[in-house]
Amino acid sequence: MRYSYHRPASLDEASDMAAALPNARFIQGGTDLMVRIGQGRERPGHLISLRRIGELTTIDANREIRIGAGATLSDTLAHPDIRRRLPALAQSLAALGSRQVRNMGTIGGNLCNASPAADTAPPLLVYDARVEIRNGRAIRCLPLAEFLLGPGKTALQAGEILVAIVVPDPPEGTGSAFIRRGRVTMDLAIASVAASVRLNGGASIAIRVAAGAVAPTPRRLTAAEAVATPTDDWSRAAIAAREQIEPITDLRASAEYRRHLTGILVRRALTMAAAASGQWSIDR
Amino acid sequence: MTRSRHVGTERPRPDAADKLAGKAHYIHDIAVQGMLYGRIRFSDHAHARIARIDTSLAESVPGVRAVITGQTTPEIRFGLLRDNVALKKDRVRQFRDEVAAVAATSPEAAARAVELIEVEYEPLPAVFTPDEALAEGAALVHETDHAGRSRSSNLLPLSCRHLTGDIAAATAASRYIVEGTYTVPRIQQACMGTSGCLAEFSPEGNLTITAKTQIPFLAQRDFNRALEALGLTNRNSRVIVPAIGGAFGTGLDTHAYEFIAILLAWKTGRPVKIVYDRREEFSCLSPRQEARIRVCQGCDDRGRLTFRDVEVIQDNGAYTSWGATYPNVMLVTATSLYRVPAVRFDSRIVYTNNTYCQAMRGYGNPEVTWAIESNLDELAAAAGMDPIAMRLLNANEPGDLSPMGLKFDSCALRECLDAVATSLRTSSSPPAGQTRVRGTGMAGLINVGGGGKIYRSDGSGIILKLDDYGNVNVAYGGVEMGQGLHSALTIMVADALGVRPERVFINQTDTATCPWDVGTHASRGAFMAGNAAVLAATKLRERLFALAERVYADEVERNIARIGQSERIEAFDFRAARAADFDLRDGYLAPRQAPDEAWYRIELGRLLRAAHFAERDPAIFTEEAFYEPPTQLPDWERGYGNMSASYGFGAQGVEVEVDTETGEVRILRLVAVSDIGRVLNPATLKGQMYGGIAQGVGYALFEEVQTERGRILNPGFTDYKVASAADLDFPIELRFVETNDPHGPFGAKGAGELALAPTAPAIANAIYNAVGVRVRDLPITPEKVLRALSETSRR
């Protein structure tokens, strides 16, 4: 575990360092990276800490909500606009790790780590989030779905910095929810589901569903969205969701169980989201 | 003595401040001048011949001081059946087998060098389940025993069985009979503090080893044998026990890493420390045994038990540690939990190429309680009886002599069952949603509470040393590993002697300074330490009172002269006080009949100084005692003998909510009522209960060492889950039915293990009560519940 540690004060400086130093990694909270280094799965020569760069940690809630990639999970969870306008994201943050992990870990780290089970990803997918990436002095933007490419793989090129996550304000009347299941409270998800629903007197206007831990990346379940309707108690959505995922068997659960569970969670998340939308009463 | 001033009061534990302040010295914190870091190279195969080991690259790593293998060092044999050696010479039998080791000046150099050791293997056929291992023509894990005699089967030469009554006749006479097979997985003790030791030789060849052990004196014997293997005859090992961050049975045996540290220290002439990292702790240390237990029980038409038939098969892994003797402890519950007129018990322990297993808290009892208490619920269901009523009907009573010959001089099982039943009857709020169903369940338990004799002595020595200031230094050979032994011992010494607990100091456990103790296991620590303390304190009090008879009058006169109270004192003839009149209380000595005035009391330190500096017969006060409990080493072939001086009882009840769509089980509340005799320190006792219950919940619902052909797949807390505080998010009601056990110090019985014994069956029974499905295979994961639910609905 031998590396040198750098603390640039600005994004420019960080980009320059990344370009100049061989075998360097960015580090924010380190709650993923340090674990991997400790296990010998990564052996970087240089760590470039982004924690001194103030602009990475700000959260701006205007017409869109812009979350700095370096905002801690705790600060993001505590932000009143996030709790009010992006409740599924807040629910995912509340379920993520422990208080200690949330105090150190960041939302950008969660996405850059690109775990199939990353808890903030399903709600952000449901909210149509996009990411802002710094490449040298240039900025580029990508929809989150195009950022997450596979286990541990993102669209970031060498030296690129994730700067912010930008979430459009969900339209009036949108309800959203996030549910996850692990073996115990502090565990990576076996399956997680986020859903958002905007209903108009029982007729759906916009429905979004995304799932985590049941495919190589967290993914939108568009097939489920297409058939989702409260009139069948969301059962067709649940069935379609089970078709659109690619779960694996691992130490936490079997593929079969994940498939079953995802259907249940989709139905429950949609039910919760619909109830939260406030436009649809459960009076069947 | 036995007038308890501090026993029963809630007191902070004496080791708490150091631990909170980070000042306790765990093995991880200890470093000495010139110390080297040892590291072990483990096998990459479950079963293979070692064809070649090349250490040349490893030796060339800067900082490396020694690289050793089985070929280059004397063989050190160890283990219950002496079937293990420290470094494997020609064959590995499990993934974690030690094939080479390195000592280097830094942990990094040692780690690098270990990776550079080249080992060539020729894989051999391997067996991974008891069934495979016992099949015709199965590969032998050991072709010979320790003495070189050839072996023909993978069955261990250890038998433990029992027969009372006529099972066939009892079966025929039973109205209801239920048979089931119940399995338990391997689980990890998951100590916060990982394993480690520091070995150092004196120039004369004597060894000092600081070791994370629960058996310092048996370890001393093992280490002395190792010295002989090194040609160091007539030398000694001194075992010192550091602060321990949890042991749970992992310290009940000596380990290859300890012998390897000894070999490395011997080879280099330098102190060598080996400390396991978390991955090694999970994959290279012995877990709890996996077992399959078939239980058949019958009852008459009123629900009275007619017989119990229990058959155990355990996967021992590749070598033999104390885990192989779980059946000895299973016997207690199998023969004696509830009144059963006819009992048969049989056990088989089988070698496989899995990781070898060792002791863990409860030592067979959680396993067998899981099987019997699950089966009992099934029997109640078959008989159409309330499972609580069935338990009450068959409960043991004080004075019972069980089929195994266990004597219950105190027993409040009935009261415990009753209290749990009452608590479970109070209803809680209805479940949220139709897919969630609630149910309650309970299970009872018996556990040894006055030692557990599985070795030829189950005794404990103690030394109480008084200094000139009235302090008591206690030398006790048992081990504080977080359970609160030192807290219990402090309180008991204080009360047994008559001093304040602040005046009692427990020495570090060290074979050089402490008298012999068999080890801290079987819930025996506080029971043995307390009994030994009472014996030694009684001797001290006799001597002190004899001394008082001589010097008391002079001392009182000195008091009176100092304060000038001569006319008020004549009411009491202090000059007539005899030895038998005296009492020592809170560190002050006075005749019992003396008026409650300061000048009649002599502070203990003053009395001791008077004795020490006397012109005639000067004396100092140190007393030792050895307590050997009135128990029998059972005859394992017959499964008969009163192995413990007293027995703890208890019951746990739980309310669960089962999600019928996902199979998830949520515990809503848990109640544990225990008979552990007198409560010594409620604070530490509750700690033992909460911790045991947390382990019981993990055992029931999610803990499992997962393996694939002998390789451990989840060697870390990311993949191996234990219950954290967040998982115990339900109320736990703890109650104690205080019996006063005639053998227990101050009436107390052992309490270290019983909390986790009934948790899993109570949960399984509650699940059955909620949704009518029975899972017989731990852990009860959501997948298993769901599968059982869908099988039932299909039927």
Ligand SMILES: Cc1cc2nc3c(=O)[nH]c(=O)nc-3n(C[C@H](O)[C@H](O)[C@H](O)COP(=O)(O)OP(=O)(O)OC[C@H]3O[C@@H](n4cnc5c(N)ncnc54)[C@H](O)[C@@H]3O)c2cc1C
């Ligand atoms: C005990 C524990 C429990 C956990 N539980 C959960 C859980 O329940 N759910 C869950 O989703 N996660 C969990 N995690 C994982 C982790 O905490 C989160 O993923 C966290 O959000 C990571 O953020 P970080 O700032 O610590 O990332 P870091 O470890 O600092 O970085 C992670 C990766 O992202 C890269 N990176 C970081 N910032 C940037 C940037 N701005 N630009 C480009 N690359 C960057 C790093 O180089 C690294 O590869 C847990 C971790 C632990 C240790």
